Structure formats: structure tokens, C-alpha cells
Amino acid sequence: MKKLGTIIRTVALAAGLLGGAAQAQDIRIGYNADQSASAVAELGTAGRWGFEAAIEDLNKAGGVLGRKVVGVIRDDLGTPPKSIQNMTELMDNEGVVAVVGPANSGNALAWLHLPQQRKIPVVVPIATGTEVTTRYSKTPQNYLFRISMVDREQIALLAAYAVKSSKTKKIAIIGDTTGYGQGGIKDATEILALHGVKPVAVEKFGPKDTDMTSQLAKIRDAGADTVIVYAIADGSAHTLKSMEKIGYLPTTLGSWGNLSSLLPRIAGPKLSEHIILAASTTEDSNARTKSLGERVRQRFPTMTTFACAAQAYDAVILLAAAMKAAGTTDGEKVAVALEGIDGVQGVIKTYNKPFSKTDHEGLTVADFYLARWKGGVVGRYEDAVTKALTPADLKK
Amino acid sequence: MVVLLQALFSGLALGGIYSLVAVGFNITHSTTRTFNFGQGEFLVAGAFVAVSGLLLIAGKGVTDPLEQADVSMLAYGGGMLAALVIPGILGVLLYLTAVRPFAGRSGLAWVMSTIGFGVLVQNTALAIWGPSPMVMPSPLGGEVIRIGGAGVLPQEFLVLGASIVVMLVLDTVMRRTRIGKAVRAVAENRNAATLMGIDVSAVVIGAFVVSSALAGLAGMLVAPITTASVFMGLTLALKAFSAAIVGGLDNPRGCMLGGFLMGLLEALVGLWHAELREIAIFLLIIVVLVVKPEGLLGRRRVEKV
Numbered sequence: 001m002k003k004l005g006t007i008i009r010t011v012a013l014a015a016g017l018l019g020g021a022a023q024a025q026d027i028r029i030g031y032n033a034d035q036s037a038s039a040v041a042e043l044g045t046a047g048r049w050g051f052e053a054a055i056e057d058l059n060k061a062g063g064v065l066g067r068k069v070v071g072v073i074r075d076d077l078g079t080p081p082k083s084i085q086n087m088t089e090l091m092d093n094e095g096v097v098a099v100v101g102p103a104n105s106g107n108a109l110a111w112l113h114l115p116q117q118r119k120i121p122v123v124v125p126i127a128t129g130t131e132v133t134t135r136y137s138k139t140p141q142n143y144l145f146r147i148s149m150v151d152r153e154q155i156a157l158l159a160a161y162a163v164k165s166s167k168t169k170k171i172a173i174i175g176d177t178t179g180y181g182q183g184g185i186k187d188a189t190e191i192l193a194l195h196g197v198k199p200v201a202v203e204k205f206g207p208k209d210t211d212m213t214s215q216l217a218k219i220r221d222a223g224a225d226t227v228i229v230y231a232i233a234d235g236s237a238h239t240l241k242s243m244e245k246i247g248y249l250p251t252t253l254g255s256w257g258n259l260s261s262l263l264p265r266i267a268g269p270k271l272s273e274h275i276i277l278a279a280s281t282t283e284d285s286n287a288r289t290k291s292l293g294e295r296v297r298q299r300f301p302t303m304t305t306f307a308c309a310a311q312a313y314d315a316v317i318l319l320a321a322a323m324k325a326a327g328t329t330d331g332e333k334v335a336v337a338l339e340g341i342d343g344v345q346g347v348i349k350t351y352n353k354p355f356s357k358t359d360h361e362g363l364t365v366a367d368f369y370l371a372r373w374k375g376g377v378v379g380r381y382e383d384a385v386t387k388a389l390t391p392a393d394l395k396k
Numbered sequence: 397m398v399v400l401l402q403a404l405f406s407g408l409a410l411g412g413i414y415s416l417v418a419v420g421f422n423i424t425h426s427t428t429r430t431f432n433f434g435q436g437e438f439l440v441a442g443a444f445v446a447v448s449g450l451l452l453i454a455g456k457g458v459t460d461p462l463e464q465a466d467v468s469m470l471a472y473g474g475g476m477l478a479a480l481v482i483p484g485i486l487g488v489l490l491y492l493t494a495v496r497p498f499a500g501r502s503g504l505a506w507v508m509s510t511i512g513f514g515v516l517v518q519n520t521a522l523a524i525w526g527p528s529p530m531v532m533p534s535p536l537g538g539e540v541i542r543i544g545g546a547g548v549l550p551q552e553f554l555v556l557g558a559s560i561v562v563m564l565v566l567d568t569v570m571r572r573t574r575i576g577k578a579v580r581a582v583a584e585n586r587n588a589a590t591l592m593g594i595d596v597s598a599v600v601i602g603a604f605v606v607s608s609a610l611a612g613l614a615g616m617l618v619a620p621i622t623t624a625s626v627f628m629g630l631t632l633a634l635k636a637f638s639a640a641i642v643g644g645l646d647n648p649r650g651c652m653l654g655g656f657l658m659g660l661l662e663a664l665v666g667l668w669h670a671e672l673r674e675i676a677i678f679l680l681i682i683v684v685l686v687v688k689p690e691g692l693l694g695r696r697r698v699e700k701v
Binding site: 036037038039041077078177203204205206208209210211212213214215217234241244245246247262265266268302 | 398399402403406410461526527528529531538540542545546547548549621622623627628631663666667670671
């Protein structure tokens, strides 16, 4: 009996050593985002396959620092507790050296302190809440970076378009009562003020509401010819349906959450083409986006949220570039290197000094453009107004 | 004026849903003095069973996205049958496991056990269909119909029409048939009903089947308007329960009236201030409970000593 115990212990020890050795050789990067639960799950799923495509490409090119890169995927079900649990598991048990995620800003805000304490860099590929990268910006080293469409920057573009396209300068804002919608309403009001425009109406609806006819009637009666809707896909879809019900279809602008296929599925193909949304990239942007789109679609055939795949892809590429520049995977050095990298070719663009000590946003309003649903896919949207927009219009 | 008409239509459609569920509360309450606190989850079951039924009829997997082309009127009928039968069976299980062991005894064990049964149903739905909402197209399509300038979705008419028909049938059955008489006899006095040769346990099980099937039907009818979601039940059931309290829990017609009142109140208050809707509803409940505790159409119970 004693002998058996010794054998087991020896085997376990050997296995542990071997496993440990394998882990030490591979560079492990975590991915933690909602891939199944909330209305952003489609964004998280697209991000996941973009993340894996980037790792595939890195390994094809010989890995990073001569080591193989391994992705560790976790689904946070859109809930903060699960997201926190995933983060501790990834960092403490799986030994990841960097994390890409999450999709929900609320989840990010729930665990920001964990990677910050452990000095593990995080590149956020989806969540857009402004505070995600700014909470620790005053500390000696902020470990939170982002390649996504920050709410305020999206709204800068939407507001610029609204002000330029509105004939009467009567613009209204409607948003859901969650932190996301309320933050959007606040940002939109502030940015419109920079343009010298005061919204003629500001309305709210509950995140589960399906009938916004009364709020929209008030907006219509206030004379608005342009409406900014700040909600995720299902809320925006019900808003569009309510607009149709009361026969009021003003110029409608929305956030990139409307990339989710829930929008055309709830609002129908015709109405979904009415809303103009902000996007960082679409599949028809260039040859790189087209090829990534095709690759991701093999794994996720119904993908409509391409921007997330591209952003997650670039997040991994930038992390890899920083590790190469630092010559190590040590989190502290990689974070410093991220702030210094330059001329890194991603899918969305070439990142020339994407981050600095004080600014951890890799994409800004200058990288964004407007997009629209057409025949079941999202493509770039252009009209006389978008062509007339100048950098000076993009106030923020 | 058009705005008012718009609110009226929205309110009536939603009111129809509340009424169906509220009548379900009435049926079990009048026969057993208990009701299903997990009724909301039976709406969830109805909605998802219907979506999956439609998918199966269209020859797809039970969790695939449902397209407009898959929802013909005939298929919708099939889905409706499933949304009545499966929650109905769940109603029997609910009665046998969560109500019968506790009904008639002192204490509120049945409150906890019916909530628990609802949690079981909800989590089973979560395991099968996942937490993301499922879109269910209406069999009548999504084109808005214009009436006096107000826009109404065809499904809203279907909801209103179906709930009125179901309630008229129920009302007739309760008042004109022997079955209805038996149910009313059990409600009045169980022992006397037994002595008169009425199979009380059959009536009681029937009451739970009908109540649960009504919730399933309501879930299926509302799904094309709100999308089917595992979390849709609680709010709807809570408002339906409020409707039953306001209208009178022991009077089926009162429950129907209460349901429509709630729907209309919600829509009309929304015209004024959208965020005050819930406040208005629960204020109304408090007022009714103070002024007329038995509900608008309820009968005052006089206990003779």
C-alpha cells in the first residue's frame, strides 16, 4: 500500500513538472467575454474567433519570442460574478500573461483591480464604457488598454453627423435606463452642447420595455428631425418598431451594439436599414478585413459583429508586438512596451503609437465611420453629410 | 388624439395578457385557496415550448433561430397546442408535488413550494434554451396596421382577440355547464361538494391544468411582441397578480377587468411619464386594498360565528 502511494506521488510529481515545463514554454493569453448570454454575446463570440485567428497567425509565423502562443477561452455569461471568477482562474491557475476581454463594461469595472494588482496587462476588445481605461490612469502603471469603440468617441461621431444632417437642429436623445444608456445620454448631451445644440427632448425606457410609442410621440411633438438612440440591439430594435407604429421615422443614429443580428431579427430587415450606426471597421474595409471575415465565418457562420473579431485580432497582435519589444512576457515590462510600440500592422489599421502613458485607447473617433445594415450584413454608410464631415466636426 | 388611441391599443394588448394570467390565479384560488407564485415561469415555458414546437414543425433544431417563413397559421396552431399541453402537464406536476402536500394546512409552505417549482422550471428552460432572448415572428407578419392614425401590430390584435375569446369561453363554461357548476361547488364548500358526488380532486387538478395552460398560452401570445426570454415571466406575472387583486381574486370577471385596467393604466401613465408606470400601478393597488380590500368586483366574505 505504501509502495503504491509512493508511485502515485512520483507520477504526480513528474506530471506536475512536465505540465509546468510545458506551461513555461507556451505563452498563455486568456480570453474572457460573454459568448452566450446577453445581447452582446454575438459581439463576444465574434471576438473569440478573431482572438483565435490572431493566435493561429502568430504561431504560423513561429510564435512569440520563439515560444508557442496558447489561447485560454472563458465565457463570463454576461454576469460580473462569473467574470471575476474567470479572471482569477485565468491569472492564478491558468498562468496567463495577458488577458483579452470582456464584452460588457459592467463586468470590466467589476474586476479591473484584479489584473491591476497582479500586474497583468489587459486589452479590452469590446466593452466601451469610458471608465474602463481611465480608472487607473493616475496610478504609476495602468494595466488596462483598449482596442474598441469608446462610448464617448462613438457619440462624437454620431453627434457630428446629427448636427450636420439635421435641417432644423432639433435633435432628441433616447436611451435605456441601464448604466450604458444613461452614460450615453450624458455623453450625447455634453457633446451636443459643444456643437451649441441643446436636445429638444431626452427620453428613457426600461431595458425590458418593448413599447416606446409614448416617449417617441413626445420626441416627435418636440419637433425633432434627428434622434440618437443609445441602447443595445434589442432596445434599439423595439424603438425602431415603435417609430414605425406611430409613423415617425426621423434620421436615427445608434451605437455599434446594433451590429448584433438581434436588431434585424427583432425589427425586421426593412426597419433595421433605417438606423445609422457607428463602427470601427466593416468587412468591406480592405483586403485584410475581408480575409479575416471569411476565416471567422468558417467558425461562426452567422457572424454579423465583424468589428469585434477585428478588434480582438488586433488586441492580440499588439500584445505580441509588445512582448517582442520587451523581450519578455513579464506583465510590468509588457505594459510599458505597449505604451511604446509603433508601426504595428493590424487588421483595422497600422497602429502608429496607439497608446501613450496617459492614453490607453488604441482607437479613437478618427478611426470610426458610419455603417448600416443592408441585406443582412453591415456595410459602410456614406452620403453627402458623411463626406462633408471634417476632423473639426468631431468634437469630444 | 392619435397618441391616446396608440396608448389604448398598446394597453389593451398587454391587458389581454395580464387578464389571461390573472384568471389563472382566480381558478386555482377559488378551488384550493392557493395559487402558483411561480406562474411567471409557466409563461416562459409556454413561450419557449411554442418557439421550439414551431421549429420542430419547420424541421429545424429546437434552439435554431426562427424565421418568418417558418411561422404559418397552421404551424402556429401546432405551437399553441404545445404551449397549452406542456404547461398543462407541468400544472399537474405542480399540484401533486408543490400544492397538495401543503394545501389546507396552516402556514404558508405552499407559497415557498410553488416559488421553488417556478425556479425549477425557469432553470430547466435556461439549461435548454440559454439566457439570450429568442425572436418569434408573428403568424400574421410584422406589417403595421393603421387605425385612425395609430399603428397597431397584427400580433397585438391576435393577443387581444385570442384573450377575449378564451375568457368568453371560460366564462360560459363556468356559468352554463355542469363542469362549471362543479368547480363553483368546490369553491363554495369542498365537503358539501364531495357529499353531492363531485370528484373534488379531479376538479382541483383540472383547475391547476387550466391555470397553467392559460399562462402557457399567454407566454406564447406575448412572445412575438416582447421576444421569448427566460427572464420575461416575473414582471408579467407580478402585474397579472396585481390585476387579480385589483379586480377581485375570487371573481373571474373581476380578474379579467383588472387585467385590462392594468394594461390601460400602464399605457396611459406612460404617455405622461414613462418612468412612473410601475409607481402608478402599485399605488392603485394600495388604494384599492384600503378602500375595497376584496377588489373592485370581489365579494365581501362574511364569516358567521
